Amino acid sequence: MTAFEIQGGRQLQGTIQPQGAKNEALQVLCAVLLTDQKVTITNIPDILDVNMLIELLGDLGVEIERPSRDVCTFQAKSVNIDFLQSEVYKKKSGKLRGAVMLAGPLLARFGRTYLPQPGGDKIGRRRLDTHIRGFEKMGVDFSYSNDQKEFVLTAKNLHGTYLLLEEPSVTGTANIVMAAVLAKGTTTIYNAACEPYVQQLCKMLNRMGASISGIGSNLLVIEGVSSLQGCEHRLLADMIETGSFIALAAMTRSELTIKDADVQELGLMPETFRRLGIEFELKDNDIYVPAQDHYRISTFIDGSILTIYDHPWPGVSPDLLSVILVMATQAKGNVLIHQKMFESRLFFVDKLIEMGAQIVLCDPHRAVVMGLNRQSSLRGIRMSSPDIRAGVALLIAALSAEGKSVIENSDQIDRGYQDIDGRLNALGASIKRI
Ligand SMILES: CC(=O)N[C@H]1[C@@H](OP(=O)(O)OP(=O)(O)OC[C@H]2O[C@@H](n3ccc(=O)[nH]c3=O)[C@H](O)[C@@H]2O)O[C@H](CO)[C@@H](O)[C@@H]1O
Numbered sequence: 330m331t332a333f334e335i336q337g338g339r340q341l342q343g344t345i346q347p348q349g350a351k352n353e354a355l356q357v358l359c360a361v362l363l364t365d366q367k368v369t370i371t372n373i374p375d376i377l378d379v380n381m382l383i384e385l386l387g388d389l390g391v392e393i394e395r396p397s398r399d400v401c402t403f404q405a406k407s408v409n410i411d412f413l414q415s416e417v418y419k420k421k422s423g424k425l426r427g428a429v430m431l432a433g434p435l436l437a438r439f440g441r442t443y444l445p446q447p448g449g450d451k452i453g454r455r456r457l458d459t460h461i462r463g464f465e466k467m468g469v470d471f472s473y474s475n476d477q478k479e480f481v482l483t484a485k486n487l488h489g490t491y492l493l494l495e496e497p498s499v500t501g502t503a504n505i506v507m508a509a510v511l512a513k514g515t516t517t518i519y520n521a522a523c524e525p526y527v528q529q530l531c532k533m534l535n536r537m538g539a540s541i542s543g544i545g546s547n548l549l550v551i552e553g554v555s556s557l558q559g560c561e562h563r564l565l566a567d568m569i570e571t572g573s574f575i576a577l578a579a580m581t582r583s584e585l586t587i588k589d590a591d592v593q594e595l596g597l598m599p600e601t602f603r604r605l606g607i608e609f610e611l612k613d614n615d616i617y618v619p620a621q622d623h624y625r626i627s628t629f630i631d632g633s634i635l636t637i638y639d640h641p642w643p644g645v646s647p648d649l650l651s652v653i654l655v656m657a658t659q660a661k662g663n664v665l666i667h668q669k670m671f672e673s674r675l676f677f678v679d680k681l682i683e684m685g686a687q688i689v690l691c692d693p694h695r696a697v698v699m700g701l702n703r704q705s706s707l708r709g710i711r712m713s714s715p716d717i718r719a720g721v722a723l724l725i726a727a728l729s730a731e732g733k734s735v736i737e738n739s740d741q742i743d744r745g746y747q748d749i750d751g752r753l754n755a756l757g758a759s760i761k762r763i
Pocket residue numbers: 352355426427454455456496497498499500501641646647648669670671
């Protein structure tokens with residue numbers, strides 16, 4: 330098992346560029362299966378989840394070239410669907426969530442797919458009902474084997490329909506959109522997820538010849554076409570990495586410039602950080618965060634304690650709450666963090682409490698943080714990373730803490746953050762892989 334050893338308490342300084350977005354990469358990589366022509370994707374992050382999905386595409390028979398670390402070309406001339414029934418596929422796809430989105434394109438192009446239980450973060454129940462019920466209404470037959478924990482899906486006549494999703498699932502929307510672009514007729518998706526990465530997928534599909542309107546809203550209308558062509562697509566900057574760097578600057582009193590952060594696509598994130606008292610300036614496409622000794626959490630207008638909660642886009646992403654929570658531990662004031670979507674994502678606060686943070690975990694979804702206002706520092710400890718975002722939040726806590734910390738299970742961090750030790754060490758951090 331890999332681990333990070335961190336010497337905390339150092340101020341960092343410099344410029345850092347967010348990687349290409351992990352969760353956009355997982356969507357658009359699956360879309361390369363929708364055409365037999367060449368698709369080039371740039372700004373690809375070199376991280377475990379993305380590399381595993383690229384490997385799976387290769388296993389399926391897609392021709393892949395990676396001329397540089399962040400550029401890949403794909404050509405899905407022929408695809409071996411039978412590979413999806415192999416133990417190797419089950420094992421590999423069980424390591425990430427993104428593989429679930431292979432289903433939509435494979436149904437659209439080949440009329441058949443197998444969908445084993447996807448992996449990804451173990452942060453509570455993560456059902457696939459939105460995906461499967463959507464496919465079903467489009468003419469897909471499915472069976473589910475409880476033993477194998479696998480769906481078998483077949484689509485003789487994939488057709489457009491009206492879908493009112495029971496929740497705006499991100500991967501569910503992406504999956505249905507990818508099935509609909511090659512289905513016969515019109516598919517209308519109401520209550521669709523509309524986050525920037527779904528928008529990026531839709532824009533890419535339109536460049537490939539699809540006809541999708543309503544991009545950016547929760548009502549997507551897709552006119553099916555008979556085939557799609559190749560295209561080039563560049564991933565946005567990873568907004569969760571951007572938020573993590575702002576939190577890192579705040580916690581370690583560091584002056585950081587976050588370069589090429591696609592600042593127009595951050596939604597409520599800047600306002601959310603400001604409510605926690607963090608100062609920063611948006612300069613063109615960069616974010617400048619000055620070194621800040623203190624930051625003060627605001628209250629609601631009526632003076633009551635601020636609550637920060639997740640919500641489907643354009644609300645605050647649940648993936649950001651862990652770093653926001655860590656940042657609040659050194660703020661002046663109190664905040665309630667309410668993680669509505671996932672039921673096992675806040676348990677990592679135990680580690681922060683052990684480090685000296687003042688937090689009350691009210692229940693699995695809610696934690697009250699009483700900021701220390703730097704009157705005492707967190708203390709370094711040995712801990713383990715339970716999931717990707719808690720992992721990076723603990724890394725930020727450790728970098729701000731007095732003394733040495735060890736974070737075990739650092740693979741969880743490598744799933745989503747490219748060369749995080751190297752990039753932060755270049756700013757003056759001390760992180761060693763052990
Ligand atoms: C690979 C990928 O892109 N993963 C992201 C994707 O996962 P993913 O697409 O798996 O997440 P979903 O959007 O399907 O939903 C996540 C969870 O939130 C619940 N839910 C969802 C919508 C809603 O209105 N109410 C509600 O409670 C769902 O029941 C589910 O338990 O979106 C999540 C929500 O932004 C992010 O945390 C994940 O990082």
